[in-house]
Amino acid sequence: MNSEYTSPADSADALATLLSEAYGGDSGGSITPPIVQSSLFAFDSYEAFEDRMAGRTDTALYTRVQNPTVSAFESAMAQAEGGDTAVAFASGMGAISATMLALVKPGDRIACVEHVYPDSYRLFERLMRPFGVDISYHPLSAFENDPQLLDGVKVAYLESPNSLMFHTLNLGTVAAHAKRHGTRTVIDNSWATPVFQRPLEHGIDVTLHSASKYISGHSDTVAGVVVSSEQIIHEIRDLTLPLLGAKLAPFEAFLLMRGLRTLVPRMHRHQDSTNRILDRLASFEGVEKINTASVSPDKGILGRSGLFSVQFDESVDIRRLCNALSIFKLGVSWGGFESLALPARVGLAQAGAENSMQRFKVPANLVRISIGLEGADDLWKDLSHAITQARR
Numbered sequence: 331m332n333s334e335y336t337s338p339a340d341s342a343d344a345l346a347t348l349l350s351e352a353y354g355g356d357s358g359g360s361i362t363p364p365i366v367q368s369s370l371f372a373f374d375s376y377e378a379f380e381d382r383m384a385g386r387t388d389t390a391l392y393t394r395v396q397n398p399t400v401s402a403f404e405s406a407m408a409q410a411e412g413g414d415t416a417v418a419f420a421s422g423m424g425a426i427s428a429t430m431l432a433l434v435k436p437g438d439r440i441a442c443v444e445h446v447y448p449d450s451y452r453l454f455e456r457l458m459r460p461f462g463v464d465i466s467y468h469p470l471s472a473f474e475n476d477p478q479l480l481d482g483v484k485v486a487y488l489e490s491p492n493s494l495m496f497h498t499l500n501l502g503t504v505a506a507h508a509k510r511h512g513t514r515t516v517i518d519n520s521w522a523t524p525v526f527q528r529p530l531e532h533g534i535d536v537t538l539h540s541a542s543k544y545i546s547g548h549s550d551t552v553a554g555v556v557v558s559s560e561q562i563i564h565e566i567r568d569l570t571l572p573l574l575g576a577k578l579a580p581f582e583a584f585l586l587m588r589g590l591r592t593l594v595p596r597m598h599r600h601q602d603s604t605n606r607i608l609d610r611l612a613s614f615e616g617v618e619k620i621n622t623a624s625v626s627p628d629k630g631i632l633g634r635s636g637l638f639s640v641q642f643d644e645s646v647d648i649r650r651l652c653n654a655l656s657i658f659k660l661g662v663s664w665g666g667f668e669s670l671a672l673p674a675r676v677g678l679a680q681a682g683a684e685n686s687m688q689r690f691k692v693p694a695n696l697v698r699i700s701i702g703l704e705g706a707d708d709l710w711k712d713l714s715h716a717i718t719q720a721r722r
C-alpha cells in the first residue's frame with residue numbers, strides 16, 4: 331500500500347483511493363480478497379501449534395476469532411476510520427453488545443444519548459441493567475454543556491446524529507470532558523460512515539458500525555465492526571468476541587469489502603439527492619418539521635448522508651401517505667440502493683419490551699426517510715405525490 335494513505339484520509343478522494351488499495355493481501359494477484367471458507371487452520375508441527383496457542387504467533391486458528399477474509403475487512407475499516415485496528419461481527423448489535431459488555435462490569439455506569447437506536451436501548455435495559463450496570467439517558471446537548479455529566483461514568487455511549495431525531499454532538503468537546511473524567515467514549519458511526527465523520531480524529535475512543543447499512547450498501551448483508559486502539563480491541567478480542575461468538579462470516583466480509591470500494595461515491599450521491607429533496611420538502615404543505623443532521627466540520631460532521639425524518643402536521647394521514655408511495659419501499663434498516671420510509675407509528679407499535687421510541691416518545695406523526703440511489707427527481711415526484719394524496 332502507498333504509505334501516503336496509511337493515516338486517516340483527509341479528503342473524500344484520498345479515502346476513495348485508500349479503500350481501493352485497502353486489500354493488500356497476498357493472493358496471487360487477485361484484486362479482491364479470496365473467500366477463505368474454512369472453520370479451522372491446520373499447523374505444520376506441534377511447535378507451530380503451541381506457539382499459536384501461547385500467543386507467540388498470530389496466524390489464523392479458528393474462524394470464530396480470526397479468518398483471513400474477515401481480517402481483510404477489519405484492516406480496511408481500521409484504515410478508513412484512522413484507528414489502530416478493528417474487529418468485525420455478525421451484526422451491528424453483535425458489535426455493540428460485544429463492545430459494551432467488554433468495557434463495563436457490574437456496578438459501572440453508562441451515560442447514553444436519548445433516542446438511541448431501539449435495540450441498543452433494549453441491550454442496556456434488558457441485558458445490562460439486570461446484571462448490575464446503571465444506565466442514564468441524556469439529551470445530546472447535556473453531553474456538551476454539562477461538564478459534570480460524566481462524573482463517575484465508565485462509558486459514554488453516543489450517536490451523532492441520534493436515531494430518528496438527528497440531533498448532533500460536538501465530538502471534540504465531549505471527548506475532552508470524557509478524558510477529564512476517565513470515561514471511555516463509544517460512538518455508533520453507522521449514519522455518517524468514515525466518509526462524513528471520523529470520530530477517532532476528534533478524540534472519541536471507539537467508533538462502531540452497523541455495517542449492514544452504508545458500509546455494505548446493498549441491503550444484502552447483516553454485519554458490524556468496531557474500530558479503536560490496540561488496547562480496547564484487545565479487550566474485546568480477549569473476552570466478548572470469543573465468548574459471545576458473534577463472529578462475521580467470510581462471505582459477508584467479502585461483500586463488505588466490495589461495498590467499501592464504492593462507499594465514497596455512494597455517500598455523495600445519497601447526500602446530493604437528499605439535499606435536492608430537502609430543499610423542496612422544507613416548504614411543502616403538510617410538512618411541520620424536518621429533522622436532519624446539520625453539517626458542521628467544527629463538530630466533526632462533514633456531510634449529510636441520506637437519512638432524515640419528517641414530522642407532518644395534522645392534515646397528513648401517515649397511513650395513507652405510506653400506502654401511496656411507489657418507489658420508496660416501507661421497511662426497517664437503511665443504507666442500501668433502495669429508498670425507504672419508516673413511519674414512527676410502526677416503531678411505536680412494536681411488540682415486546684419497551685423500545686427507545688416508546689421511552690423517549692418519538693412524535694407519532696414522524697416518518698424516517700432513507701434516500702437511496704434512484705433518480706432524485708423521481709423520488710421527489712413519488713414522495714410529494716404521496717404527501718398530497720395523504721392530505722385530509
Ligand SMILES: Cc1ncc(COP(=O)(O)O)c(C=O)c1O
Binds near residue numbers: 552664
Ligand atoms: C443506528 C443503528 N445502529 C445499530 C443498528 C443495529 O445493526 P444491525 O441490524 O446490523 O445489528 C442499527 C440497525 O438498524 C441502526 O440503525
